[in-house]
Amino acid sequence: MKPVEIADGIYWVGVIDWNIRDFHGYSTHLGSTYNAYLIMDEKITLIDTVKSEFTDDFLEKISAIVDPAKIDYVISNHTEMDHSGGLPQTMKRIGEDKPVFCSRMGHKNLSMHFTGKFNYTPVEDRGSLSLGKRSLTFLETRMLHWPDSMFTYVNENGILFSSDAFGQHYASVERFDDQLKEDIMPHAKKYFANILLLYSPLILKLVDRLKAMNLSPAMICPDHGVMFRENLGKIVNAYVEWSLQRPKRKAVIVYDTMWHSTERMAFTIAEAMGHAGVDVRPMHLRKCDRSDIITEVLDAGAVIIGSPTLNNGLFPTVSDFLTYMKGLKPRDKIGAAFGSYGWSGESVDLVNRALEDMKFNVLFPGLKIQYVPDYEGIATCKDFAEKIAQKLPLEA
Numbered sequence: 135m136k137p138v139e140i141a142d143g144i145y146w147v148g149v150i151d152w153n154i155r156d157f158h159g160y161s162t163h164l165g166s167t168y169n170a171y172l173i174m175d176e177k178i179t180l181i182d183t184v185k186s187e188f189t190d191d192f193l194e195k196i197s198a199i200v201d202p203a204k205i206d207y208v209i210s211n212h213t214e215m216d217h218s219g220g221l222p223q224t225m226k227r228i229g230e231d232k233p234v235f236c237s238r239m240g241h242k243n244l245s246m247h248f249t250g251k252f253n254y255t256p257v258e259d260r261g262s263l264s265l266g267k268r269s270l271t272f273l274e275t276r277m278l279h280w281p282d283s284m285f286t287y288v289n290e291n292g293i294l295f296s297s298d299a300f301g302q303h304y305a306s307v308e309r310f311d312d313q314l315k316e317d318i319m320p321h322a323k324k325y326f327a328n329i330l331l332l333y334s335p336l337i338l339k340l341v342d343r344l345k346a347m348n349l350s351p352a353m354i355c356p357d358h359g360v361m362f363r364e365n366l367g368k369i370v371n372a373y374v375e376w377s378l379q380r381p382k383r384k385a386v387i388v389y390d391t392m393w394h395s396t397e398r399m400a401f402t403i404a405e406a407m408g409h410a411g412v413d414v415r416p417m418h419l420r421k422c423d424r425s426d427i428i429t430e431v432l433d434a435g436a437v438i439i440g441s442p443t444l445n446n447g448l449f450p451t452v453s454d455f456l457t458y459m460k461g462l463k464p465r466d467k468i469g470a471a472f473g474s475y476g477w478s479g480e481s482v483d484l485v486n487r488a489l490e491d492m493k494f495n496v497l498f499p500g501l502k503i504q505y506v507p508d509y510e511g512i513a514t515c516k517d518f519a520e521k522i523a524q525k526l527p528l529e530a
């Protein structure tokens with residue numbers, strides 16, 4: 135795909151990764167993009183690079199606009215290798231003495247990633263840089279989502295280069311939100327749930343800070359997926375809403391099963407909750423990816439975990455999911471546990487303990503059924519489901 139002029143003299147020079155399906159454990163069913171941007175001004179400026187294996191494609195895109203050797207400045211908004219992996223090869227073409235502007239933490243982190251001694255030039259939060267006709271303002275966004283993260287704002291064009299924030303893992307020929315409309319939002323939501331959820335309090339502060347600065351951007355350009363030029367309020371408001379983590383009348387039933395007994399319990403609980411007006415999602419851990427499950431957890435009021443007992447412990451996929459969810463720190467959730475067992479039955483207690491550690495509001499000691507749920511066991515599952523439904527907010 136050719137470079138795309140996104141504003142007068144400002145180009146998208148990123149690459150499309152059509153085939154990636156696993157982004158450090160996050161399922162990217164539709165691939166991704168690594169966005170980078172070129173500003174043609176008196177000082178020609180490159181913002182970010184791409185994953186290393188795409189650097190030839192990236193440099194070819196830049197070359198369609200300008201000889202890379204003519205680039206004066208490089209800006210690194212974020213050290214993670216999907217945006218900086220191409221830096222060493224790119225600097226060889228640009229000239230290794232050219233300044234690489236980054237945050238102070240960016241300087242430290244880039245130095246620890248690459249042996250090349252580039253001309254790192256740390257910038258201050260709210261520091262500015264003149265490119266000639268245009269000027270840039272840098273905004274440190276520490277821990278959104280790495281210590282080095284920052285935004286770069288083009289003052290004259292109102293373009294916010296937002297690094298990972300507002301991104302989506304979505305490969306397409308479309309480059310802008312108005313070309314995809316609502317279809318892009320589930321991908322933005324999944325990105326938020328799996329990359330940014332644990333930083334929700336910082337995101338709320340950042341949005342307040344941007345409002346206080348009266349920046350009024352005309353375009354938000356993240357480092358993944360499409361750029362927002364039509365409905366900026368939609369993505370910003372969605373970030374506020376997701377960060378607030380208001381629980382809905384929704385339950386995610388996350389489970390695994392050995393001989394379908396725990397699954398039967400899961401389905402019975404799901405049906406009973408559905409009858410009680412709960413938006414319910416049973417999700418089998420070997421049929422659904424953990425990153426898709428977390429996307430559903432984001433706005434759920436309850437997370438109900440089912441695990442059989444295997445060798446006196448949790449089923450391994452359940453342990454995996456609990457570890458993943460713990461790191462993302464979801465808040466204000468009801469938690470509950472259930473599971474079938476043969477003779478020892480530790481799994482339910484272990485799940486409850488894990489949910490308590492995550493500060494979930496754990497409602498019950500948990501529901502255990504030995505071997506196979508009988509008529510009475512099914513009735514107990516329904517009762518368990520109805521009691522959880524009563525605790526959920528009435529609003530869907």
Ligand code: FEO
Binds near residue numbers: 215216357
């Ligand atoms: Fe897209 Fe944090 O890298």
